[in-house]
Amino acid sequence: MSSTKTRFLLDEENAPRSYYNLLADLKTPPPPPLHPGTMKPIGPDDLAPLFPKALIQQEVSTERDIEIPEAVREVYRLYRPSPLVRARALEKALGTPAKLYFKYEGVSPTGSHKPNTAIAQAYFNALEGTKRLTTETGAGQWGSSLAFAGQHFGLEVEVFMVRVSYDQKPYRRALMETFGATCIPSPSPRTSFGRQVLERDPQSPGSLGIAISEAVEAVGQKPGSRYALGSVLNHVLLHQTVVGLETMKQLELAGDAPDILVGCTGGGSNFGGFVFPFLGQQLRGGRAVRIVAVEPAACPSLTKGRYAYDFGDTGRMTPLVKMHTLGADFLPAPFHAGGLRYHGMSPLVSHVKELGLIEARAYDQLPCFAAAVQFARTEGIVPAPEASHAVKGAIDLALECKARGEAKTIVFNLCGHGHFDMQAYTDYFAGKLQESTLDPKALESSLGALPTVR
Amino acid sequence: MSSTKTRFLLDEENAPRSYYNLLADLKTPPPPPLHPGTMKPIGPDDLAPLFPKALIQQEVSTERDIEIPEAVREVYRLYRPSPLVRARALEKALGTPAKLYFKYEGVSPTGSHKPNTAIAQAYFNALEGTKRLTTETGAGQWGSSLAFAGQHFGLEVEVFMVRVSYDQKPYRRALMETFGATCIPSPSPRTSFGRQVLERDPQSPGSLGIAISEAVEAVGQKPGSRYALGSVLNHVLLHQTVVGLETMKQLELAGDAPDILVGCTGGGSNFGGFVFPFLGQQLRGGRAVRIVAVEPAACPSLTKGRYAYDFGDTGRMTPLVKMHTLGADFLPAPFHAGGLRYHGMSPLVSHVKELGLIEARAYDQLPCFAAAVQFARTEGIVPAPEASHAVKGAIDLALECKARGEAKTIVFNLCGHGHFDMQAYTDYFAGKLQESTLDPKALESSLGALPTVR
Numbered sequence: 001m002s003s004t005k006t007r008f009l010l011d012e013e014n015a016p017r018s019y020y021n022l023l024a025d026l027k028t029p030p031p032p033p034l035h036p037g038t039m040k041p042i043g044p045d046d047l048a049p050l051f052p053k054a055l056i057q058q059e060v061s062t063e064r065d066i067e068i069p070e071a072v073r074e075v076y077r078l079y080r081p082s083p084l085v086r087a088r089a090l091e092k093a094l095g096t097p098a099k100l101y102f103k104y105e106g107v108s109p110t111g112s113h114k115p116n117t118a119i120a121q122a123y124f125n126a127l128e129g130t131k132r133l134t135t136e137t138g139a140g141q142w143g144s145s146l147a148f149a150g151q152h153f154g155l156e157v158e159v160f161m162v163r164v165s166y167d168q169k170p171y172r173r174a175l176m177e178t179f180g181a182t183c184i185p186s187p188s189p190r191t192s193f194g195r196q197v198l199e200r201d202p203q204s205p206g207s208l209g210i211a212i213s214e215a216v217e218a219v220g221q222k223p224g225s226r227y228a229l230g231s232v233l234n235h236v237l238l239h240q241t242v243v244g245l246e247t248m249k250q251l252e253l254a255g256d257a258p259d260i261l262v263g264c265t266g267g268g269s270n271f272g273g274f275v276f277p278f279l280g281q282q283l284r285g286g287r288a289v290r291i292v293a294v295e296p297a298a299c300p301s302l303t304k305g306r307y308a309y310d311f312g313d314t315g316r317m318t319p320l321v322k323m324h325t326l327g328a329d330f331l332p333a334p335f336h337a338g339g340l341r342y343h344g345m346s347p348l349v350s351h352v353k354e355l356g357l358i359e360a361r362a363y364d365q366l367p368c369f370a371a372a373v374q375f376a377r378t379e380g381i382v383p384a385p386e387a388s389h390a391v392k393g394a395i396d397l398a399l400e401c402k403a404r405g406e407a408k409t410i411v412f413n414l415c416g417h418g419h420f421d422m423q424a425y426t427d428y429f430a431g432k433l434q435e436s437t438l439d440p441k442a443l444e445s446s447l448g449a450l451p452t453v454r
Numbered sequence: 455m456s457s458t459k460t461r462f463l464l465d466e467e468n469a470p471r472s473y474y475n476l477l478a479d480l481k482t483p484p485p486p487p488l489h490p491g492t493m494k495p496i497g498p499d500d501l502a503p504l505f506p507k508a509l510i511q512q513e514v515s516t517e518r519d520i521e522i523p524e525a526v527r528e529v530y531r532l533y534r535p536s537p538l539v540r541a542r543a544l545e546k547a548l549g550t551p552a553k554l555y556f557k558y559e560g561v562s563p564t565g566s567h568k569p570n571t572a573i574a575q576a577y578f579n580a581l582e583g584t585k586r587l588t589t590e591t592g593a594g595q596w597g598s599s600l601a602f603a604g605q606h607f608g609l610e611v612e613v614f615m616v617r618v619s620y621d622q623k624p625y626r627r628a629l630m631e632t633f634g635a636t637c638i639p640s641p642s643p644r645t646s647f648g649r650q651v652l653e654r655d656p657q658s659p660g661s662l663g664i665a666i667s668e669a670v671e672a673v674g675q676k677p678g679s680r681y682a683l684g685s686v687l688n689h690v691l692l693h694q695t696v697v698g699l700e701t702m703k704q705l706e707l708a709g710d711a712p713d714i715l716v717g718c719t720g721g722g723s724n725f726g727g728f729v730f731p732f733l734g735q736q737l738r739g740g741r742a743v744r745i746v747a748v749e750p751a752a753c754p755s756l757t758k759g760r761y762a763y764d765f766g767d768t769g770r771m772t773p774l775v776k777m778h779t780l781g782a783d784f785l786p787a788p789f790h791a792g793g794l795r796y797h798g799m800s801p802l803v804s805h806v807k808e809l810g811l812i813e814a815r816a817y818d819q820l821p822c823f824a825a826a827v828q829f830a831r832t833e834g835i836v837p838a839p840e841a842s843h844a845v846k847g848a849i850d851l852a853l854e855c856k857a858r859g860e861a862k863t864i865v866f867n868l869c870g871h872g873h874f875d876m877q878a879y880t881d882y883f884a885g886k887l888q889e890s891t892l893d894p895k896a897l898e899s900s901l902g903a904l905p906t907v908r
Contacts, residue, residue, distance in 0.1 A: 005465075005466055005467070005531075006466060006528075006531040006532065007466060007531060007532075009463045009465065011459075011463065012459055012460060012461060013459070075834075077459075077460040077461065078460065078461075078539075078543070078833060078834045079834060085532075089532070089606075107561065108834075109830075109834030109835065111873070115834075148831075148834060151831045152543075170876070170877075170880065171625070171873070171876035171877075173880075174876035174877070174879045174880040174883075175836065175876060175879075177879070177880070177883050178827060178830050178831075178836055178876075178879050178883075179830065179831060180831060373632060376563075376632050376633065377602075377605045377632075377633060377634060379532060380529075380532045380533060380562070380563030380569075380602060381563065382629065382632055417873075419565070419625070419871075419873035419874060420873060420876070422624070422625035422628035422629060422632075422874070423624075423625075423628070425628045425629075425631070425632050426624065426627075426628040426631070429628075429631050429632075
C-alpha cells in the first residue's frame with residue numbers, strides 16, 4: 001500500500017555500495033567501439049592516453065556489481081542519497097489518477113546528477129597520478145561538477161564550454177570559478193581544432209562535438225593530463241546508476257512499484273543511470289516497466305537519428321561508436337537545454353532502444369517550459385531546461401492515464417534545478433523563446449557525412 | 455557519543471507540529487510597539503488594516519507552543535525537514551578539534567529559510583479573505599518566497615524590490631515571475647513615498663526601509679490587500695522556529711549537543727528562528743549555550759546601533775518599535791548581502807541582546823566571501839552572501855577552538871544558497887568587491903534623527 005508521506009529519504013547507511021552494470025544482464029552486448037584508423041575494435045591501450053585504467057576496465061566490465069570506493073562514497077555523502085518525492089501537488093493540479101514520483105538530483109553541489117560520475121572519475125584519476133583533467137561542457141552542469149570533484153581530489157580542471165551556453169549562462173562560469181576550475185569558451189584559439197572551426201565561422205555557437213575535440217586535443221598540451229567525459233560512455237552511465245538504485249529502495253519505502261519510468265536524454269547518462277537498475281531487474285525476470293526517453297525536437301538523436309557507427313566528436317578524433325546519431329557535423333539550432341545538444345546518444349542507451357527495451361519521444365522547448373512552470377508552481381522546484389523535458393513527458397503520461405482512467409505509477413528523474421538557467425525563464429516569459437525546429441536539410445547533410453564502416 | 459554519519463535527516467513524521475514562542479519563557483517581556491501618532495502602545499485594531507487577526511494574535515501571544523496548521527505543514531513537506539549536516543570536510547580543512555554542524559535551509563523552493571514564514575503568512579491571509587499581498591524584498595529571497603507561497607494559496611503578490619538588488623540579481627526577479635508575482639524596483643513612482651524619494655535622489659539605490667514604506671502604502675491602493683513582512687516581527691520569528699526545533703531533534707540523532715550557535719542577522723528572522731528554541735531550553739533551566747549573531751560591518755545594527763524606539767521604515771509609517779537601530783534614514787553602502795541591509799533589528803532579538811543572552815560580532819564582506827569559497831570547495835554548497843556571514847563566524851569560532859585546543863560543538867544556520875547571487879562571486883573573483891566601511895557621519899546623522907519618545 002502506498003505511503004501517505006511526501007518525501008522518501010534514504011539514510012546514508014542504506015546508500016548503494018556498488019554501481020549496477022547493465023552489461024551483466026544483456027544477452028547481446030552492444031557493438032564494440034572501433035579504432036578510427038584501423039576500423040578494428042579498440043583495446044584498452046588505445047584509451048590509455050585519455051583515461052585511467054580503472055575507468056577503462058569499468059568501460060568493458062561485465063561484472064554486475066562494481067564496488068564504489070569508500071573515498072567516493074564519502075564525497076557522495078555531502079548530498080546523497082537524494083530525495084524521492086511524491087508529486088502530490090502536481091497530481092492534484094493535473095487531476096490524474098496516476099501516482100507521480102520524482103527523483104531529485106538537484107540537491108548536488110552543482111544542482112544536477114553530474115557529480116555522481118565526476119567524483120568517481122576524479123577519484124580514479126587521482127589514484128593513478130593524473131594532475132589535470134580536461135573536459136567539455138554544454139550547459140555547464142558537467143564542467144562545474146568536474147570542477148567540484150577535481151577540487152576534492154587535488155586535480156586541476158580545464159573546461160571547454162560550448163560558446164552559446166558560455167554566453168547564456170554566466171552564473172555557471174562563476175560556479176566553475178568558485179570550485180576553482182578554468183573555463184574557456186569553445187570553439188577557442190587554444191587548440192588547432194578550435195582555430196580551424198573559428199576560421200570557417202568566427203561566430204560559431206559551438207557544440208558539444210566541437211568542445212569534445214578541443215578537450216581531447218588539450219590533453220596533449222601538458223604532461224599529467226587526462227580527459228574526462230560527462231556522459232555517453234559506459235563507465236559514466238555506470239556511475240549514474242546510484243540514482244536508479246536509490247530510487248528502487250525509496251519506492252519500497254513508499255510502498256510502490258513503477259509502471260512507467262521517464263527521463264530526459266542528451267548523451268544519456270541521467271537516463272541510463274536512472275532506468276538501468278530497473279531494466280536489469282526486468283531482464284532478470286522481475287517486474288516489467290515501460291521506459292520512456294524524452295529528447296528535444298531540435299536535437300532528436302533517438303527519434304530522428306540513424307543507428308550507425310559515428311564519431312563522438314566533430315573533429316573526428318574519438319573512436320567510432322555505434323549509436324543513434326544525427327551525424328558528428330550536426331549543429332542544433334541554439335535552444336536553452338544546452339545539456340541536450342549532443343549529436344549522438346550513449347551506445348548503451350542506443351543498444352537497448354534497438355532491442356526494443358525502451359521507447360522515445362521528442363518535444364519542442366516551449367511546451368517543456370510551460371510544464372516546468374507548472375511544476376515549479378506546484379512542487380516548488382524550478383527545473384533545469386534539460387529536466388523540463390522529463391517533466392513534460394511525465395505530465396503527458398499522467399494526462400494519458402487520466403484520459404484512460406488508469407492509476408499507474410509514474411516515476412521520473414528530475415535531473416537538475418534551473419537556478420543557473422533563470423535567463424531561459426526570463427526569455428520564456430518575455431516571449432523571446434521560439435520553437436527550435438529541425439532543419440531537414442542540415443540533418444540530411446550531416447547524416448550523409450557519416451563514416452563508412454564495412 | 456557522536457554519530458559517524460554526515461547528514462542527519464529527520465523524517466516528515468517527526469517534523470515539528472507547533473512553533474515555539476520565546477515570549478513564554480522570557481521573564482521580562484520586550485517593550486511594546488508604540489503608535490506613531492499617540493506614542494501609546496498599539497492594540498490589535500491598529501494592525502488590522504495590515505495583517506490578518508491570526509497573525510496579530512501570534513504577534514502578542516505568550517503561549518509557548520502555537521500549532522502549525524495541517525495546510526501549512528503540507529506545503530512544508532515539499533522541502534522540510536531540512537538537513538542537518540556535519541561539516542566534516544571543512545573541519546578537516548581547518549584542522550580544528552571543534553565539531554561543526556550546519557542546518558541547511560537552502561533546500562527550500564527559493565533557496566532560503568524565508569518560505570517557512572511566507573507559507574504560514576499566505577495561509578492565514580487566505581483564511582481571512584485576503585486576495586493580494588504587498589511586500590518588500592532586499593536580495594529577493596523574501597519576495598520570491600512570498601510569490602511561491604501566494605501561488606499555493608491563490609493570492610496575488612506584489613513585491614517592491616530594493617533597486618540595487620533588482621539590478622544586481624536579475625535571476626531573483628525571474629524566480630518571482632516563475633512563481634507568478636509582480637516585481638517593482640524600489641523606490642518607484644508607484645507610491646507617493648517612492649515619488650518623494652526619487653525626487654530627492656533619482657539614482658537612489660533604495661533600502662529595505664524605503665521598500666517597506668512603499669509596500670505598506672500600496673496596501674491602500676486596492677481592496678482585499680494586506681501587507682506581509684519577511685522578518686523583524688515576532689510572528690515571523692515564531693514561524694522560523696521550525697528551523698531550531700528540527701535542529702534540536704537532529705542533534706539528538708547525531709548524539710551531540712551544541713556549545714555554540716551561530717547565525718547571521720539582517721532583520722533577525724533566520725537567527726531568531728534558529729536560536730530561540732535553544733535559548734528557551736536554557737531559560738527553562740536546560741543546557742546553556744553561547745549564542746553568536748554575525749552581522750555585516752556595513753550595516754551593524756547590533757554592534758554599532760542604538761537600542762531605542764524607531765520606525766521600521768524610512769517613510770515613518772510603521773509603529774515605533776524598540777530595537778537596535780542605525781536610524782530609519784540610514785542607507786548602507788551597497789554591498790552584496792542585500793538581505794542584511796536593514797537599518798534595524800527584530801525587537802525580540804534586540805531584547806535578548808540587551809538581556810545579555812546573546813553576543814554579536816560584525817564582519818566585512820571580503821573575509822565573508824573568502825569563507826564562503828572555502829565552504830563551497832569543501833562542503834559543496836555555495837552560500838548566499840547573507841549566509842556567508844554565518845559561515846565566517848563559525849569558521850572563526852572553530853579556529854578559536856583550535857587555538858585553545860577545545861573540542862566544542864558549533865552549530866550554525868546556513869540560511870540559504872547563493873545560486874541566484876553568482877554575480878557577487880564573479881565580482882569577488884574579479885577583485886571588484888570592496889570593503890564597504892561604515893560612514894560615521896552618516897550614522898551620526900541618522901541616529902540624530904531618531905524619534906523622541908518620553
